[in-house]
Amino acid sequence: MYGGLSEFIGGIQAGYNFQAGHILFGVEGEFDGATFAHPALPTPTLGSVRQNWIGTVAGRVGLVADRWLVYAKFGGGWVNSNAILNFPGVSWSGSNTSSGWLAGAGLEYGFKSNWTVRLEYDYLGLANWTSSTVPSISLNRDLQMVKAGINYKFVSGLPDSAAPTRTASPAHTADHEDLAKQSQNPIADLVSLPFQSNTNFNAGPFNRAQEVLNIQPVVPLRINADWNMISRTIIPVISQPSPIFDSNTNGIGDITQSLFFSPAHPGALIWGAGPVFTIPSATDPILGTGRVLLGPTAVFLTTPGHWVIGVLLNNQWSVGGNPLRPPVNTFLAQPFVNYNLAGGWYLTSSPIITADWLAPSGQRWTVPIGGGFGRIFKIGDQPVSASIAGYYNVARPTGTPDWQLRTFFSLLFPEK
Template sequence: MYGGLTEFVGGVQAGYNFQAGHFLFGVEGEFDGADFGHPVLPAPTLALVDQHWIGTVAGRVGLVDDRWLVFAKLGGGWVNSSATVNLPGAAWNGTSTNTGWLAGAGIEYGFKSHWTVKLEYDYLGLSNWRSPTLPSVALNRDLQMVKAGINYKFESGLPAEAEAPKHSHEPSDDEDLQKKSQNPIADLVSVPFQSNTNFNTGPFNRTQEVLNIQPVVPMHLNDDWNVISRTIIPLVSQPSPFFDSNTNGIGDITQSLFLSPVHPGPLIWGVGPVFTVPSANDPILGTGKFLVGPTAVLVVTPPHWVIGVLLNNQWSVGGNPLRPPVNAFLAQPFANYNMPHGWYLNTSPIITADWLAASGERWTVPVGGGIGRVFRVGDQPVNASIQAYYNVIRPTGAPAWSLRTSVALLFPVK
């Protein structure tokens, strides 16, 4: 029995680092809540493994170059898990906490004086667990985890004068910030919270709610190139196709990376990979598949306007073999007309196609738009907007109307 299919973990970490020249040494601990619940794949055995929490302690060593850190880590961990086995004539369930060894590696980037983001891979090797049933069922509980995180550093490592806050800003700075906030590959750190409310979804005409937390972090490779990281973490309330109820939880997480020139011409562009991990905590909230594909952004900024398009296509390359394959296209054209005092008019419909669906059920094409404003709360820039869309083309059961509201915290890169 295999208890290590992909699901979602989330938690907190703390640690201490010491830097000597280009070398970094440190120790860190993590505690994560886990939501793994997987039926065994080899029929006819019926069984389920649940992981409840994961704790790790590890030392790490890394190489620092400007804002970048490449690191490796080694340590140990604890996992609390339970299992249920239902065999012909026998049933068993149990809970245990086991220890194992941990090895991992990753990259970390300092996007502000006190803030870093990181992406790492960890392998946690645990002893096998066997059920006391006859026949005995082997539980392989080794974990492989890909984790993204954000860290606050109590010491920035920058000179005091570099950290001095700048309270004044010119009108031209606000105009530039307004346009940057509308450009998905601008040199601007942002944390949008985007609510998508889809009305009359499914056979019972219930409301689907998707709250996307989608941090955008530009990373400077050198004087000529940036890599822009765009993550989408969906929190979903999904209507059931079978019952008059909703299922709530986290959906599949999507990560895009755009390589973009620091000094573009009139056409601003970015290209790179996009991938989606099956992190949904319930089958109805995700595809159950690993997805990967190309993505691109094209942007032009004539006076008062920000116009462009975001494109991607993803194919399933792994995941639960019992779930159907995926071949999905997305296009998001956007146009923003900027007015005085931070106000703007905009449209950014999300057009999708399921290439594996029947010919009349492939496309979702919305039309609509809305209004927004870039303003400041104290010294914190904020971008807020509201838009409404009507799906002129949609598959059976899809909503006709949707409402999109967004609030984004903006952190200009100095």
């Protein structure tokens, strides 16, 4: 196989752990659906291999320290693939399930008594698949996987009371405004699961609607008594208008991960800074850049009286990925202003300003203005935040949407 592509996989896992002191032993299985194909010959038009599903079983051993677990894992896996070869004198397709060995390592953190998040790297070495053609083609399907996950433990770990001290007002006071301020702070020590729907109108030559649903889990991780690290992931589910046909392409876009290092006990100015990177996980070329992006990110805010005022900034450059795709150099600034009212209601404005530094000077900037309103409330015992807002792009590249409707719904998990 000649090279490959980085794409999106997703699935479920289950396992069993046994802890003796600071040492953990476990076994786990995983099943993932795959959505990617990679070239089997120098050009995809001559041949490609498509992965359909991936299954693994592995044992793991790790070192536990407070809420952190560092571990290694070893085992085996199976991959089901389809292949197509089509070049002069050869037309062949086939399906095959192959097994191989698995090695990996990861980092896991218990953010609540029954919940953990993890980041893991796995290498799955598979036997070559030789086509029944003349001449035969050897297809190498080795996989490298970077996986982020969230797990529920049926036996709790540390009690919720062992959680780090909040950087904002304690949520247990049940005060709507305190919880609202935490939910409006991108680097608050508050676990949340936001769903942000961005409907962009009048996109492309056929003036179709582009829909981007961002799934944005935010998990604070305690480093020590003085510092927290806040993990913010953005998984976009996209319906993208075609630039050629009057139709849309649907799928997963490129996934962005931000890590903010923030003081656990800030003063009047709350801040965090760290790296941001984007992986080319799009399930269709039109849904992503095809490049690995990396850069710095930072957020600054203050919370005087009923206000939450701040800005989130980042810039990313392409540092890898498909060399046939164009390079990337993009800037993002998201100022946010929230005013909290009685009864959990709040007013909000949070436009997303972007710049493509590689575009012609008159086509670089997208600058929206607008705002909306929202409310903090409960569904049963579950605190949630919901809002709706509209934005008009006063500056935008030609052919891009002119206005946006944004709806927001977030599950909030304050400590008890």
